[in-house]
Amino acid sequence: MKGILKIAFKLLVNDKGKYAALLVGITFAVFLMVQMISIFSGILIKSSSTVINLGADMWVMDPAVNNVASSIPLPDYVLDAVRSIEGVNYAVPLYSGAALVKLRNGIFQPVTILGLDDHSLFGRPELIEGEIEDIYAENAFIVVQDAEVRKLGHPTVGTEFELNDHRGVIVGIAKVGASGLFGLPTLYTTYSKAIQYIPSPRFTISYILVEPKSPEAVTHIESEVRRLGYLALTKDEFMEKIANFYKYQTGLGTNILIMTAVSFLVGLSISGQTFYTFILENLEKFGALKAIGAKGRELIYMILFQAAFTALVGYGLGVGLCVLIIVLAKIRVPEYSATVTFTTLAFAFVMVLIIAAISSYIGIRKVLKIEPFDIFRG
Amino acid sequence: MDTAISAKELTKWFGEGDLRTYAVKEVSFDAYFGEILFVVGPSGSGKTTLLSMISGILRPDSGTVNVDHVDIWSLTPDQIAEFRLNKVGFVFQDYHLFPRLTTAENVAIPLILKKKDWNESIRDAEHYLDVVGLKNKAQLAPVKLSGGEQQRVAIARALVAQPDLLIFDEPTASLDGDTGRRIMEFVKNRILNDSRCILIVTHDSRIFEYADRIMRMEDGKTVGIEKRADH
Ligand SMILES: Nc1ncnc2c1ncn2[C@@H]1O[C@H](COP(=O)(O)OP(=O)(O)OP(=O)(O)O)[C@@H](O)[C@H]1O
Numbered sequence A: 001m002k003g004i005l006k007i008a009f010k011l012l013v014n015d016k017g018k019y020a021a022l023l024v025g026i027t028f029a030v031f032l033m034v035q036m037i038s039i040f041s042g043i044l045i046k047s048s049s050t051v052i053n054l055g056a057d058m059w060v061m062d063p064a065v066n067n068v069a070s071s072i073p074l075p076d077y078v079l080d081a082v083r084s085i086e087g088v089n090y091a092v093p094l095y096s097g098a099a100l101v102k103l104r105n106g107i108f109q110p111v112t113i114l115g116l117d118d119h120s121l122f123g124r125p126e127l128i129e130g131e132i133e134d135i136y137a138e139n140a141f142i143v144v145q146d147a148e149v150r151k152l153g154h155p156t157v158g159t160e161f162e163l164n165d166h167r168g169v170i171v172g173i174a175k176v177g178a179s180g181l182f183g184l185p186t187l188y189t190t191y192s193k194a195i196q197y198i199p200s201p202r203f204t205i206s207y208i209l210v211e212p213k214s215p216e217a218v219t220h221i222e223s224e225v226r227r228l229g230y231l232a233l234t235k236d237e238f239m240e241k242i243a244n245f246y247k248y249q250t251g252l253g254t255n256i257l258i259m260t261a262v263s264f265l266v267g268l269s270i271s272g273q274t275f276y277t278f279i280l281e282n283l284e285k286f287g288a289l290k291a292i293g294a295k296g297r298e299l300i301y302m303i304l305f306q307a308a309f310t311a312l313v314g315y316g317l318g319v320g321l322c323v324l325i326i327v328l329a330k331i332r333v334p335e336y337s338a339t340v341t342f343t344t345l346a347f348a349f350v351m352v353l354i355i356a357a358i359s360s361y362i363g364i365r366k367v368l369k370i371e372p373f374d375i376f377r378g
Numbered sequence B: 001m002d003t004a005i006s007a008k009e010l011t012k013w014f015g016e017g018d019l020r021t022y023a024v025k026e027v028s029f030d031a032y033f034g035e036i037l038f039v040v041g042p043s044g045s046g047k048t049t050l051l052s053m054i055s056g057i058l059r060p061d062s063g064t065v066n067v068d069h070v071d072i073w074s075l076t077p078d079q080i081a082e083f084r085l086n087k088v089g090f091v092f093q094d095y096h097l098f099p100r101l102t103t104a105e106n107v108a109i110p111l112i113l114k115k116k117d118w119n120e121s122i123r124d125a126e127h128y129l130d131v132v133g134l135k136n137k138a139q140l141a142p143v144k145l146s147g148g149e150q151q152r153v154a155i156a157r158a159l160v161a162q163p164d165l166l167i168f169d170e171p172t173a174s175l176d177g178d179t180g181r182r183i184m185e186f187v188k189n190r191i192l193n194d195s196r197c198i199l200i201v202t203h204d205s206r207i208f209e210y211a212d213r214i215m216r217m218e219d220g221k222t223v224g225i226e227k228r229a230d231h
């Protein structure tokens, strides 16, 4: 067995031109598929950045919300009602909205404002400079050190600015896990200051962040909130809802899907075609092997081995190239969002196996059909 | 002499309906260990078809073939493949060497198919390349060799698994007269032995002198087997 696979290997890689063409086809397909899906995964993670960064176990919201940035204010009684649901450890309001900052040099910059519950500061970020208590000081804001912070002119503790015609001052610098999708810097402040600085409609609570007493309480809380006419979601459910919004309601997902299918087809046709020519060119030789006494099964193993080996090498090259490009792009463009997930890698792997399977199926059919007699007759 | 091959009433048809004709019709003959039997006849007379049925490559429509007292067409397809691998050495008219493998690797193929260890197979292959006088060409690609040398590589590949039966189809057709004779000289003196039977199809009357017996075919039938006078 090992011996004939070694022959198959030599037939494949010694034919350098064809082997290179095969690898190019598969590498190209893998690269495009992984790249495309990774960019989309990156966008999805960014679109849920607030949910990830605040870290609350459960979120209560208006049922019409489909995206964390476009919140729909909740009346104050909902907060009290949620607090009185059995199984709720605590529930706090969150303000999430946009404001306009005027920098010292006169330039305007839109920002995202997150107002944390005054008593608990639940969801507060990790500070790399300053003290969290300073957030209670007059006009105090904490700025997030992410890819967008340079748009505020790299503020430091003590930097002053105007926010919707109020004075603002930076009292701390925070770091967070994920940065946002819309390219806006983020400022944290307290809930009460946020609603005081930012003109609001009648209701001011954007979300209610809930900590259940135990994981078992989650379903009960969800159904009680539903009876109130509102929606409670766990962190993962909320992220999935946001992802679904971008996947199915913005056209983004469909486009990525189409591009992925096109990459797959292009890769399949290049590799399938090349593999087919490779088999055709060696067909007489496979026939001679058959005449000498190779069994059909052994020829199948040889072809499967050649296809699988090419697929694996092409897969490795494609993924490697993709990671390289993403790393390079991230060095040049800090906001560049692309995340290679295991699901993406597994998906691309399955697609490559399908390419290999189709290519070898065509080859195997050809090889099984040759009659040694025709080879013998010449 | 021991009977190597016993063919009885071999018949092969080709085509369908009105186009249906026989390539070989009711051919019977015996061949013996230790002899070189030539099969000669005009083009289309059924020589290749006959040899294919004898060597386990083409199933006859009727008739039987016994090789070394085994009725080969009663075996399963896998057993027939085993039979070809273990008992028969083929030299095809256009050699069918793998251009991407070295000469030694080409020669080693039957042993590798027999699951012999790779390095041992290559060593045996080099021995047989030595036998056919190509010891120093073992690492070259076959395309770097002349026609006569490629023919000898094909012969080494046919010999490497030490088959009882050697089948040559037009071994000298694409060689010049001298090279052809040298190959036949070599086959007769170095390859033929008492436990081997060699069947050669040829048009080439220049090499008839190397036959022990000559079987003539016409229109799918044998028209007689003659022993060569000096044998
Ligand atoms: N696969 C096939 N389908 C149809 N007819 C065939 C097939 N193989 C052989 N024949 C026919 O059978 C007859 C014998 O063919 P075969 O190849 O055995 O002749 P041959 O004596 O070897 O000829 P040559 O000297 O030209 O090689 C020919 O008429 C040929 O056309």
Ligand SMILES: [Mg+2]
Residues within 6 Å of the ligand: A377, B047, B048, B049, B169
């Ligand atoms: Mg012929």
